[in-house]
Amino acid sequence: GDSVTQMEGPVTLSEEAFLTINCTYTATGYPSLFWYVQYPGEGLQLLLKATKADDKGSNKGFEATYRKETTSFHLEKGSVQVSDSAVYFCALSYSGGSNYKLTFGKGTLLTVNP
């Protein structure tokens, strides 16, 4: 079956540090890939997405590239801010499926200190 594996947290960084959160996936087909963010006390929000190989999703300074050859979708940001402190989830889903179910990784807690 499909699965998503992301690096275990927690990750603690200083402000303006470089961020990488690794995500790899196992899929039977050709899924779309997502990063969701969950701020404390809030629901999940879509951060960025990529629908096919070599696509790069980007939003709010975050980037991730869909790498089919390495089945990866690593999240990066060049300079994190305190406000980026949250839990980040990598996920996959299939376009055109009857249910569009999302399969999530376990989440990575990021804490950014001033």
Added chain:
Amino acid sequence: GAVVSQHPSWVICKSGTSVKIECRSLDFQATTMFWYRQFPKQSLMLMATSNEGSKATYEQGVEKDKFLINHASLTLSTLTVTSAHPEDSSFYICSARDITSGSSYNEQFFGPGTRLTVL
């Protein structure tokens, strides 16, 4: 943007009672809504897929008689935890898919979650 609400945001109940959680899409129509359960420091586990006007599809291992799902309209789905026990204590999250977006990438919009504590 698309907004999904959940009510209540938190609930405490006694063991053996039933609790209903509502999930509403506020500014869009959703033929499909999803119910997840999130344990502390763990990922979201999909419980069931709710389609408007039809029976919900439950994931393997989820008791459909315990977690009753009703999706009566394009903007409302409810999850009822029947005869709740302490092990049902968890964070329940719903999401909804906007049918009008024409999106091919299946974006789901998530509610803020409901914290259930069963004493």
